[in-house]
Amino acid sequence: MDKYLIVATHPDDETLGAGGMMLRKKAEGNQVYVLNMTHMDAAFGYDEDKIIQRNNEIEEMIKRYDLDGYYNLKLRPSGLDSYLEGELLQKIGSVINEIKPNVVILPYYKDVHSDHRITFNLCYSCTKNFRYPFIKKILMMETPSETDFVMFEYTFKPNYFVDISNFIDEKTKIAKIYSSEISEHPFPRSEKNIKAYATIRGAAIGVDSAEAFVLIKEIE
Numbered sequence: 463m464d465k466y467l468i469v470a471t472h473p474d475d476e477t478l479g480a481g482g483m484m485l486r487k488k489a490e491g492n493q494v495y496v497l498n499m500t501h502m503d504a505a506f507g508y509d510e511d512k513i514i515q516r517n518n519e520i521e522e523m524i525k526r527y528d529l530d531g532y533y534n535l536k537l538r539p540s541g542l543d544s545y546l547e548g549e550l551l552q553k554i555g556s557v558i559n560e561i562k563p564n565v566v567i568l569p570y571y572k573d574v575h576s577d578h579r580i581t582f583n584l585c586y587s588c589t590k591n592f593r594y595p596f597i598k599k600i601l602m603m604e605t606p607s608e609t610d611f612v613m614f615e616y617t618f619k620p621n622y623f624v625d626i627s628n629f630i631d632e633k634t635k636i637a638k639i640y641s642s643e644i645s646e647h648p649f650p651r652s653e654k655n656i657k658a659y660a661t662i663r664g665a666a667i668g669v670d671s672a673e674a675f676v677l678i679k680e681i682e
Contacts (some may be wrong), residue, residue, distance in 0.1 A: 463491055463492055463493065464487070464493070464564040464565055465478075465492070465493045465494075465495065465530075465561060465562065465563040465564050465565070466483075466484070466487050466492060466493065466494045466495065466563060466564070466565045466567065467495045467496075467497060467558070467561055467563035467565070467566050467567065468480050468484060468494070468495070468496050468497070468567045468603075469496075469497045469499070469566070469567065469568050469569065469581060469585050470496055470497070470498045470499065470569075471498075471499050471500060471542075471569055471575070471577045471578045471581040472498075472499070472500050472539060472577070473498055473501075473516060473519065473520055473523070473640065474602045474640040474643045474651075475569065475578075475605050475635065476482055476496050476498070476523075476666075477633065477636050477637045477640070478606055478637060478651065478656070478665065479567070479569070479603030479604060479605045479673070480567050480603050480637055480673060481527075481629075481637065481673075482624065482626025482629045482630060482633045482660065482671070482672075482673045483567075483624045483626065483673055484527050485626070485629040485632055485633060486528065486624065486625075486628070486629050487521075487627055488527065488528055488546070488596065489629075493530040494527060494529055494530055494644075495526075495529060495530055495531040495532070495533070495561050495563065495620065496527075496529055496531075496532050496533070497533045497535070497557050497585075498532070498533065498534045498535065498670075499535050499542065499556070499577070499581050500535075500536075500537045500538065500539040500540075500541075500542070500577065501534055501535075501536035501537065501539070502516045502539070503536065503538075506538050506539065506541075512642075515642070516642075517642050518638050519641070520532070520534075522639050523636060523639055523640075526632075526636045526639070527636070528606035531561060532599075533557045533561075533650050535550075535553055535554075535557075537550075539577070540576070540577060541579065542576070542577045542580040542584075543576065543580060547584070549566050550584050550592075551584060551587060551588065554584055554588045555588045555593075556626075558588050558589075558594060558597075559594070560592070562596045563596070563597060564596060564597065564598045564599065565597075565598065565600075565601070566585070566589055566597055566599070566600050566601070567580050567600075567601045567602070567603050567675070568581070568585050568586060568600065568601070568602050568603070569581050569602065569605060570582070570602045570603065570604055570605065570609045570612075570618055570676070571586075571602060571606070572581070572612045572613075572616035573605060573608040573612065574608055574609075574611040574612055575608050575610050578605070578608055582602070582623050586596050586600070586678075589642045589679075591681065597681075598680065598681045598682075599676075599677070599679065599680045600678040600679045600680075601622060601675040601676065601677055601678065602675060602676040602678060603673070603675055604620070604659075604674060604675075605649050606650045606651050606655055606656065606659060607650035610650065618674075618676065619676065620663070620666075620674035620675055620676055621675075621676060621677050622664060622674070622675040622677040623666065623672045623673070623674050623675070624672060624673045624675070625658060625664070625666045625667070625669045625671070625672050626664075626671050626672055626673050627664065627669050627670040627671045627672075629671075630657060630660045630670075630671040633656070633660075634653050634656050634657060637651075637653070637656055638653065640682075657671075659673075660672060660673065
């Protein structure tokens with residue numbers, strides 16, 4: 463049994479980038495955890511109705527994946543650069559030490575959203591093997607509407623694929639829980655585009671549907 467930790471900068475990132483893997487790994491008897499960085503809060507200017515809706519969406523997502531743990535740092539959306547780096551490193555390191563994951567999945571390091579890039583840099587700093595020896599594999603995931611808008615020299619070049627053919631339908635259903643984040647095609651976070659990503663990544667490895675990642679490190 464392995465422990466998987468998916469780091470989501472915003473709620474829905476975990477599903478868009480690694481939802482199929484999460485479902486598959488749970489079905490195989492592994493433990494799956496999510497660390498979410500940002501959160502809607504009245505202090506950040508969000509109204510009560512939106513906050514309640516988002517909290518309900520997160521609760522439903524947790525149930526659908528049957529997560530072994532969900533951690534929420536409740537930081538300001540689009541404002542991670544306003545926090546002291548040392549403070550955030552301490553919070554992230556504490557979560558990682560509590561879970562002791564074997565596999566960590568991070569946002570792509572060049573995603574167009576600054577919060578995604580900051581999340582990667584912070585979390586990658588918390589994967590050093592001499593401080594976190596239980597981490598044996600580190601992956602970066604692709605997030606529609608973020609990874610696909612990077613400058614050409616930083617284009618996502620996957621070298622690690624997971625067959626999610628048996629899980630793409632459930633992944634899509636879970637993505638639609640986040641009703642305010644999903645819209646009709648050609649919006650990048652649409653049901654059609656989620657399945658299109660899975661189809662093209664699946665074709666690259668000879669299966670119906672897949673998710674793609676960049677493998678940063680693997681220790682055997």
